[in-house]
Amino acid sequence: ASKEPVFSTMSVDSLPSKVLDKIITVQCVPNVNHKSLHPAELSDDKIRQKARDIDEKLSMLSNTSSGNDGEENIPTFMGQEDQVTTCMTFRELVTIDEHTHHVSASQLPILDVDEMEQESISLNVDGKLNHQPANLELSPLASLIRLPSYLLLGNPRNESKDVVIQNINLWHAPQSCCTNVHYDDHDNLLIVTNGVKIVELCPPGCIQASGVYSTHANHPKLLRRGNMQPEEDIQRDIQSTLKRKQGSTHIVTVAAGEALYIPLGWWHRVVSKCDQHDASRRGHGCTAINVWFDYHHPSRQSNVPDHMSVFHLRQCSRRYFELNKDYATALLLEDKKQTYFLENEEILPKDMKITTEENLIHRRDWIGINRIVFKYELLDDESINTFGLLYRRCLTPTQHSTSEHDNKLYCLLEAFLLRIQLGNTTHVAGLVNMMWSEVSVAIWFAEILCKLSPEACYILTQAWERHAGVKTIVDDNGETQDEAELSYRRFFFNLETYSNEVRNHLLNGVEEFYHQAWVKLSSVV
Numbered sequence: 001a002s003k004e005p006v007f008s009t010m011s012v013d014s015l016p017s018k019v020l021d022k023i024i025t026v027q028c029v030p031n032v033n034h035k036s037l038h039p040a041e042l043s044d045d046k047i048r049q050k051a052r053d054i055d056e057k058l059s060m061l062s063n064t065s066s067g068n069d070g071e072e073n074i075p076t077f078m079g080q081e082d083q084v085t086t087c088m089t090f091r092e093l094v095t096i097d098e099h100t101h102h103v104s105a106s107q108l109p110i111l112d113v114d115e116m117e118q119e120s121i122s123l124n125v126d127g128k129l130n131h132q133p134a135n136l137e138l139s140p141l142a143s144l145i146r147l148p149s150y151l152l153l154g155n156p157r158n159e160s161k162d163v164v165i166q167n168i169n170l171w172h173a174p175q176s177c178c179t180n181v182h183y184d185d186h187d188n189l190l191i192v193t194n195g196v197k198i199v200e201l202c203p204p205g206c207i208q209a210s211g212v213y214s215t216h217a218n219h220p221k222l223l224r225r226g227n228m229q230p231e232e233d234i235q236r237d238i239q240s241t242l243k244r245k246q247g248s249t250h251i252v253t254v255a256a257g258e259a260l261y262i263p264l265g266w267w268h269r270v271v272s273k274c275d276q277h278d279a280s281r282r283g284h285g286c287t288a289i290n291v292w293f294d295y296h297h298p299s300r301q302s303n304v305p306d307h308m309s310v311f312h313l314r315q316c317s318r319r320y321f322e323l324n325k326d327y328a329t330a331l332l333l334e335d336k337k338q339t340y341f342l343e344n345e346e347i348l349p350k351d352m353k354i355t356t357e358e359n360l361i362h363r364r365d366w367i368g369i370n371r372i373v374f375k376y377e378l379l380d381d382e383s384i385n386t387f388g389l390l391y392r393r394c395l396t397p398t399q400h401s402t403s404e405h406d407n408k409l410y411c412l413l414e415a416f417l418l419r420i421q422l423g424n425t426t427h428v429a430g431l432v433n434m435m436w437s438e439v440s441v442a443i444w445f446a447e448i449l450c451k452l453s454p455e456a457c458y459i460l461t462q463a464w465e466r467h468a469g470v471k472t473i474v475d476d477n478g479e480t481q482d483e484a485e486l487s488y489r490r491f492f493f494n495l496e497t498y499s500n501e502v503r504n505h506l507l508n509g510v511e512e513f514y515h516q517a518w519v520k521l522s523s524v525v
Helices: 045-058 221-228 231-245 298-302 306-343 347-351 363-375 381-394 403-419 425-435 443-449 454-467 483-494 496-523
Strands: 023-030 084-089 101-112 121-123 129-131 163-173 177-182 187-194 196-202 250-255 259-262 267-273 286-295 472-474 480-482
Touching (some): 121 163, 196 259, 196 286, 250 259, 306 403, 306 454, 403 454, 443 496, 454 496, 472 483
Antiparallel strands (some): 101 163, 121 129, 177 267, 187 259, 187 286
């Protein structure tokens, strides 16, 4: 069996050109002291910093000698919506300018196996990846690595297929960084080839996870929803979490040439550090290979340890929600729509008027919008486009907005979004097209968007998601763009410095909507 490290301790900048020229996805944390950054990149920094502070307080590393060793402002990867995400070659990554951005995560996929390919990937006894058919496309790195097969395979040749490889990735950090506490759905073999990784591990029951419906279900509830709680509740939850972690937490230092097995479901927080001897040289950051795999041996299925029972129960709940999510969300959405229009049946049509003296929008325009929103059972292209034209006219800040006008515009936007049928491609395309049009944006419009109900947030974000890949258009620079992606980018670009505030409201709204859908699904079981 292979006992050699993945790359020995070779530097990433000495890898072959076919590897260094591969395009990879990189998450960065902006350097707040750099003057070239757009204010919108920094406006949400307080919210991000609060989440990072909570993550640090949940860690026991600060009480040990394995902490930051005097290093300050180490960037923490908190999830992609908290980062600046970009693509670059691996060669560009190892020479990135650390003065503008700190890299918090960079991933180069070596192998990503779907269910159809699982039977075709295996390990040889010498640690080489074996794949059938031979023309299956793999990363150039796949032929270079040697995995420790004696650790990965229960028996040398894995005849019973107990081990199924899911993903193999190369991770590189040109500077010291940290990944916030989370768990993975697969077993993980972490192999360090350069630098040092300090891993803090604890069993599933030590930390309360986000809801099973969450897009960050494998992150602590405190990190995803903690900012919405009173400070005293956050501190109380932090202290109770630390008590549960006492006596169950393991802090492991993994140096170059060493590996660590991280069981599925176990919480782990990882600090990556450059090799102190090589830190002054380009390309000598912290590099590791990780292998995500599933272990299907009968002994694991029939003998579940007590500390893993909460994780397995959670996985069953998540699976049940995923299978029934469409049913639950459709049921909840219909209830919300009926309730909204029933409660506002008398108020909305009569109050959706505005006098010409306010010089914001002509009264006949409001009447036209009322006809579109309240008289059409189904919206067609013409009605959606007409609404978009009139709606954009509302956004021209010819004078200071009034609270009465803001409330009417909010009611109008809420009512219109609830009229959208997500199963109707015409509705979805019309909404996506409307939301990326050039508009004049004032602070009061951002405030209106931040009032949208969870169901309205869900409809708006679903429109972008469902329209993705449906239509491409040519932008002002003559480049072909996905219409949904362009709509999303322009929508938030038009919001300027308020984009992060609105984006967070939409994300939290969707999270709350899924929570309500989960509660409703649980009630009908």
